[in-house]
Amino acid sequence: MHPALRLLIFLALxxxxxxxxxxxxxxIKSLGKETAAGLxxxxxxxxxxxxxxxxxxxxxxxxxxxxATIVAMVGSGTLPIETAVPMVMGANIGTSVTNTIVALGHVRRSKEFELAFAGATMHDFFNLLAVAxxxxxxxxxSGLFSSQVGGHGGxxxxxxxxxxxMLFDSSLSAAGAVAEEVVTKGSSWKSPVKAAVGSVAGFIKGLVLAGKGPASTFQIITLFTISFGGIFTSLVFITMNMKKLIANRAEKALNRALExxxxxxxAIGALLTVAVQSSSITTSLLVPIIASGILSLRNAFPITLGANLGTTITALLAAMVAGSWGLVIAMVHLLFNLAxxxxxxxxxKLRFLPVDLATGLARLTTRNRLWAIGYVVITFIVIPLLGMQIFGE
Known part of the structure; x- marks a missing residue:
């Protein structure tokens, strides 16, 4: 097959x-948005x-x-800054669930699955280590500084x-109402990739969820099933196609450059994330690339770090349009990932600790697939629920 045709197939996939x-x-958002709002x-x-x-x-x-919700609540004075900052850190951990679920699409092919799951969870482990x-x-x-944000210490x-x-906005003392604009205005720049994907996804969603009134649970589950089937199918063919598209010479050159x-x-991870305005997309795209053996885990790892930085730029653009307290939270988010x-x-000794931990977990999941399901459920659902139960009001 001609490389140009194979490239077109890859782009379509x-x-x-x-x-x-x-x-x-x-x-998932349709099933969980009301629950999330109440959290x-x-x-x-x-x-x-x-x-x-x-x-x-x-x-x-x-x-x-x-x-964005955190920004609005801090701006309105309903959420103290010392609680908002850990919530932003939690959002960093929560967003890595997407590529972990994507890795499950390789579950039927042991070697691919081991690489894919390790490639996905090294992002999880880095974010967990950063929070730790x-x-x-x-x-x-928290008690060392006299500065006050929204009436609370930080x-x-x-x-x-x-x-x-404060270097960008000197009106922080009168910014409560402005923070709401982060949710409604956002950045004036919109990714064309995100717009095209959103249009097609919106059309399909409209077909599946058609009808008067709110979508039923059956319709939402049908949409989830279709989406997971599409992810599984596209991953299989992307992995097959990429191995043939990228010759060994190009593969070695790419790995040498990253080494x-x-x-x-x-830089690649940050720029790609800014372009598509989603760290989940960037890290999810890495999964089939790693699974196909094109990129080694250690060479792919810095790209996930760049994705962490890139996703803060999107929030920063939105906050700089709205300004004020939203900018403070956006800066904290940026500084957390940058630091x-x-x-x-x-x-x-710490650089590849997340990669080593992810590799060890991936080996366990290859022996018994239940480890993968257990990891996702415990890390992203059970532990947060226990945390809410123990520490929540």
Whole structure:
């Protein structure tokens, strides 16, 4: 087959993959949006905030939706900043569930599944490690600063975010109402990829959920089934096609370039995420690339770190349009991801710890697929629910 034709097939499969990812998010969001909205009423302390940030993001399948809601609540004075910051950290963890679910599409092919699951969960482990380091730091330093945000004290990340935000916006003291604009206005720039995918996904969603009144549970489950089937099918053919499309020479050249400097991978991940306005899309796209053996786990890892940084840029653009308290939260989100990358990645013993942990878990899941289901359910549902129960009001 001519390489140009194979490239067109790949692009078509890629578009199908993105559309079905969007549909899966819509179906889960339809089932979980009311639950997610009610979660914020049960915030009792920072640990409850972390748990709610994870669960809310899993339910709505979008860290942007979660952080926008957090911004609005901080701006209106209904959510203290010391609780909002852990919620943003929780959103970082929750958004990584998408690529972990995508990895399940390789479940029937053991070697592919091992690579795919490791490629997905190394993102999870990095985000968990980042929270394990920076949440205690934020809590321990919460009494060291005199600056007040929305009437509440903040820790090191909050103070740094406030100081940087004040360089761009001096009207932070009168920003309560403005924060609402983050939800309604957002960024003036819209990704053409996201727009095209959204249009097709919206058309399919309209066909499946057609009818008067709210969609029924059966319709939503049907939409989820269609989307998961589309993800599974597109992944199978993307993996087959990519291995043939990228010759061994190009594959080796790509790996050599990424081996020279992790900064290249970080830049690729950040730019791609800004282009598609979704870290979930970037990390989900990596799954079939890793599964097909085109990229090694260690070379792909910096791309996931770049995706973490890239997703904060989208929120930052939205916050800079709205300004004020939204900008503070956006800066905290950016600083959290930037600090995690700058501090954890350069340390040799910590650099590939998430990759090693993910590889170990992937080996377990290859022996028994129930480990994969158990990991997803426990990490993204059971533990957050327990956190809400123990620490929530």
């Amino acid at each position: 890629l578009f199908l993959f993105l559309v079905t990812i969007k549909l899966m998010g819509s179906s 914020f009423a049960h915030v009792g302390n920072p640990f409850a905030g972390l748990a709610i940030g994870i669960l809310a993001t899993v339910l709505v399948q979008s860290s942007s939706v979660t952080t 380091v920076f949440l205690p730091l934020e809590l321990l330093t 820790g090191l990340l909050t103070e740094a975010g406030l100081q940087i935000a 020279k400097s992790g900064l290249i991978g970080i 995690a990358t700058v501090i954890l990645y350069p340390i040799p």
